[in-house]
Amino acid sequence: MAELQARWHQGIAGIPEAAWDGLLEAACAQELPFYRWRWLQQLEASGSIVPHQGWQPLHLGLWRGGELVAAAPLYLKGHSYGEFVFDQSFAQLAGQLGLRYYPKLVGMSPVSPVQGYRFLIAPGEDAAAVTALLLQLIDRFCAEQGILSCNFLYVDPSWQPLAEAAGCMAWVNQQSQWSNPGHGDFAGYLASFNANQRRNIKRERKAVAAAGLAVEPLVGEAIAPELVGRMHDFYEQHCARWGPWGSKYLSEEFFSALAEDPTLRRHLVLFSAHRGDPAEPVAMSLCVRGGDHLWGRYWGSDVEIDCLHFEVCYYAPIEWAIANGIRHFDPGAGGSHKRRRGFVAQPRVSLHRWSDPRFGAILRDWLPGANAEMAREIEAINAELPFTAAYDPPHAPAFRPESAA
Numbered sequence: 001m002a003e004l005q006a007r008w009h010q011g012i013a014g015i016p017e018a019a020w021d022g023l024l025e026a027a028c029a030q031e032l033p034f035y036r037w038r039w040l041q042q043l044e045a046s047g048s049i050v051p052h053q054g055w056q057p058l059h060l061g062l063w064r065g066g067e068l069v070a071a072a073p074l075y076l077k078g079h080s081y082g083e084f085v086f087d088q089s090f091a092q093l094a095g096q097l098g099l100r101y102y103p104k105l106v107g108m109s110p111v112s113p114v115q116g117y118r119f120l121i122a123p124g125e126d127a128a129a130v131t132a133l134l135l136q137l138i139d140r141f142c143a144e145q146g147i148l149s150c151n152f153l154y155v156d157p158s159w160q161p162l163a164e165a166a167g168c169m170a171w172v173n174q175q176s177q178w179s180n181p182g183h184g185d186f187a188g189y190l191a192s193f194n195a196n197q198r199r200n201i202k203r204e205r206k207a208v209a210a211a212g213l214a215v216e217p218l219v220g221e222a223i224a225p226e227l228v229g230r231m232h233d234f235y236e237q238h239c240a241r242w243g244p245w246g247s248k249y250l251s252e253e254f255f256s257a258l259a260e261d262p263t264l265r266r267h268l269v270l271f272s273a274h275r276g277d278p279a280e281p282v283a284m285s286l287c288v289r290g291g292d293h294l295w296g297r298y299w300g301s302d303v304e305i306d307c308l309h310f311e312v313c314y315y316a317p318i319e320w321a322i323a324n325g326i327r328h329f330d331p332g333a334g335g336s337h338k339r340r341r342g343f344v345a346q347p348r349v350s351l352h353r354w355s356d357p358r359f360g361a362i363l364r365d366w367l368p369g370a371n372a373e374m375a376r377e378i379e380a381i382n383a384e385l386p387f388t389a390a391y392d393p394p395h396a397p398a399f400r401p402e403s404a405a
Helices: 017-027 037-045 088-096 127-145 160-165 186-191 195-210 225-241 252-260 308-323 336-341 357-383
Strands: 005-009 055-057 059-064 067-072 075-077 104-107 149-152 169-179 214-219 268-274 283-290 293-301 328-330 344-354
Touching: 017 037, 017 067, 037 252, 059 127, 067 127, 088 357, 104 127, 127 149, 127 160, 127 344, 160 169, 160 344, 169 357, 186 195, 186 308, 195 308, 195 336, 214 308, 225 252, 225 268, 225 283, 225 293, 268 308, 283 308, 293 308, 308 328, 308 336, 344 357
Parallel strands: 104 149, 293 328
Antiparallel strands: 005 059, 055 075, 059 067, 075 104, 149 344, 169 328, 169 344, 214 268, 268 283, 283 293
8 A cells, every 4th residue: 555645636537538538437337427536526617516615625646656546526525505414403512512624634525415426446456454444534634724524425325334344334314216016017016105195196187288298308318408407497596585594506507518428428318398399498397317327406497386396306307217227316414205106215325424522422322313213214214115015115124233332
């Protein structure tokens, strides 16, 4: 390990695209568009993820000569927005102890609550040793800069044991996910529900059709660039409806990059609700595809139509997913209404480490009980899902709270 050199990069442009994506493809079992070099670079170049927005890119690279051996996607953050792992209680505790909680170091794909974060490590390297080394470098940086915490969000379950062995503490939250156990079509999906919920879903879809709307998927290179621009308008409009609570993180320039860059556009799936021409939508949702996963990200509408949100954001994507061999559909953060439509509560783990011993000791004592309570909550939520008695929906492996003790 002596010949390795660590470098902090205040922008992903300082790391060659081929080197970054090569590590990503080797390290991750699934295709993760949200961690591709171009996705992260366009977030920075578009002004969406930049210091004056509270996100300072600070990617850590481990080099052997001119070869990138490992990388940790990291951001120095001045707030907790865009993470969807709500650590405001941590910030409150820091204040009570007279500590400064911000800035903090965060590892994630910005504003994307997508499971899969990990250090990117080249094949043939000792992954446990490299993980431990990168964490030591991060600890040293935090100590030198007076940073209280480093937080890795939505971690890859296969990387989690390496990080925990090196001293990270696990905090369990939950997220909804639909998984296909083998449905051949939308009718098979419907058959998994009890009779009452089957009627409800049919009624909700009929309400959209009765309003004269059809929903059509538009995929990858078939998407006209101007339609991605229209999606930005929907996104901006939807965020504006929430006033100061609107979560508008992405600039128009980022949507333009999605439209113009074929390596990014190939991951897009738009669902256009229209009255005759898909290129003239009255509502639309944007999803991202990678391998056998689909992620729902944004939506918006010019019209108020009963159940239109459910159709554009859930039912049409599920129907398309089944038809195209997609096994998992993550509809995005929040929304208990997702559970009635076949989305199962799944544990999502974030990993944390703290530079202040008092602060760390309090949270280390608190986390095992909090994680056990979350495991019970997930079990209770899934026990109430509206499926038939004979249907056993796909679940993620249960998180064992003792692993965070």
